[in-house]
Amino acid sequence: MSFPASLPKAVTAVLESINSKSSTDFCTAFSSDGIIIDEGRTCKGHSSIEAFFKNAFISHSASVIFKNANQVGEHIIIQVTMDGDFVADYGITEPFILYFNFHLHFNNITSLLITPWDSSNPTMTAVYVDKGSIDDPISAIKTAPRLQPTPQEGWVRVKMLAVGLNYHDIFTMRGLGMRTPKFPLILGCEGAGVLDDGTEVLLYPAMGNPNFKGDETLDPERHVLSEQTDGTLAEYVNVPLRNVVPKPKGLETISAAVLGIAWLTAYRMLFTKSGLRAGQTVLVQGSSGGVTTALIQMGSAAGMRVWCTGRTQEKRELGLRLGAERAFGSGEELQEKVDAVFDTSGEVTWEHSVNSVKAGGTVVTCGGHSGSSIPLNVQKVFVEQLNIRGSYLGTLQEFKDLISFVVSKAIVPHVGHVLPLREADVGFRAMLEGKTAGKIVVTL
Known part of the structure; x- marks a missing residue:
């Protein structure tokens, strides 16, 4: 099929190369250090991009039909209908909608983000899993842009600053839990961040039936962040208002991040x-x-x-x-x-x-x-x-008492490793292999 003449030549070349099955034309459209991000996989440079093209498109007999284009700043987002043979590998029923988010510099593509959702909306980087892996849970981890969620009524948005890693996340990677995880799920059960008004907070991780009376750790509907709702290993997370606790001035952010679980x-x-x-x-x-x-x-x-x-x-x-x-x-x-x-x-x-x-x-x-x-x-x-x-977790009051105890006794929780968000998988692997020396914290 033909594509609109208004599209940049490099963008048209990418779309046409998918239909013509030409890896050479596809790669040539990218700069020498160009990047493709597709559902957590990052490919950089022509050799890596060529391998991606063959694996993602040629091996699945892929083809695309142009639907519309939208420019947001320096980005051009193309909506396409993709067809091919994706059922066996991904369980995807064809045809389906994809969004190609291009960034160009001097007529070369510097980056291409491929998503099943409209990336012209606000996004954030997140660490997530879209299916469990019993034998190799670390392989299930993906780090990639996701849509920023809009808080529902009674919830607030928290910009995350630091997140403690927990073995609980490894159970989620394996697809295990008190209830079957609802994938895709952003990982992360605890952390510290800041509200939109600038208030620094810690997150109480347990949620459940808001009408349950008594010890919330006994609520039959209880769950923690990253079990039934997205977790904290992202630039933003939404939580019920009752789950945010103001951070005392005497408590460092890294220390605050590990108290929740x-x-x-x-x-x-x-x-x-x-x-x-x-x-x-x-x-x-x-x-x-x-x-x-x-x-x-x-x-x-x-x-x-x-x-x-x-x-x-x-x-x-x-x-x-x-x-x-x-x-x-x-x-x-x-x-x-x-x-x-x-x-x-x-x-x-x-x-x-x-x-x-x-x-x-x-x-x-x-x-x-x-x-x-x-x-x-x-x-x-x-x-x-x-x-x-x-013993299971703790109540909200116990969480507040814990914070007071740590501050009053001037306890500095022992943190063995501090890693950037994109190295969260390194921290989880150390945890899985028993190579910990205290808590592992990811900073954003």
């Missing part, structure tokens, strides 16, 4: 679920993860005798630097039993946790990263009258 979970485990008092001895199973470093720092600040475990000498030394009195190897028998054990891993550590707590003591669990099917000697539980307590 791991630190709130640790706070509830310590102060709501364990029944501990200052001076009592606790064992933290781990010494380098987000929840475990929070337990060590807060437990020590609250006057508890904190012991921890670690798989390596480096991890054990980190636990000691953060306030633990003693550090043991994973599974190492303790010389004396403790008043409470905090277990975040599940299957691998559970037997050691139960064997390490004294009669009448408490084991608090908040996770099952190593597996959720645990060995349990029920006779030991009732004979020694052990208390086994499950």
Whole structure:
């Protein structure tokens, strides 16, 4: 088909080359360092662009029909109807609408953004997944422009400044959760940002039925950011007004960004679920993860005798630097039993946790990263009258109390790595491989 004569020659060349299946004409339209961004994939330079063309268009027998064009500043957005054989690879029913967003310089295309939505509307960069991957969750991550969402009634827009990464996001990448994730989903469960009026805020991550009364962590409809709604790993996120809490002036943004999930979970485990008092001895199973470093720092600040475990000498030394009195190897028998054990891993550590707590003591669990099917000697539980307590996140009031506690005790949450948004996948891979040394934070 013919294309409007008013289109720049480079744009026409791209559209015509798709229909003629000419990778040479397609590549020639781009500058030598030209970029294509297509649903999270970024291709730069002619060799990469040629490979993209063959994989995306030729291999799927693609063709395009021009619908309309729109110029926004230096960008030309072309709406096309695309046909081809996309069902097998993508489950897409043809034909379908696409938007080609071109940026040109001296008659060469410097960038091309391809989206299924109209990119003439305000966009933002986001880290998201559009399907789960059980075996290789990191491969599901995409970093690309997305439409800026409009807040619904009772919600507010937050410009994100810093976001803490959590293992919960890895479950989402795998397509797992209390309820099946509704893809596509922007990742990120917590963070700190600023409202449109300039107010700096922290985000309380839990949402649910607004009419539910009582402890919101028991709401049958509860969920957190990035489970049923888009999360915080984007330039902007929309949240219910009740989920924004003003950031105290004495709290740094990086520190504020990590309090919503791991630190709130640790706070509830310590102060709501364990029944501990200052001076009592606790064992933290781990010494380098987000929840475990929070337990060590807060437990020590609250006057508890904190012991921890670690798989390596480096991890054990980190636990000691953060306030633990003693550090043991994973599974190492303790010389004396403790008043409470905090277990975040599940299957691998559970037997050691139960064997390490004294009669009448408490084991608090908040996770099952190593597996959720645990060995349990029920006779030991009732004979020694052990208390086994499950803990999930925390209430909004506990979140506010946590913030006050951290500020009043001048606690600086331990952050092991700070990464830019486009390297969020690097942080998640480190988390998946157990190469953490405290929280990992992404800045925007």
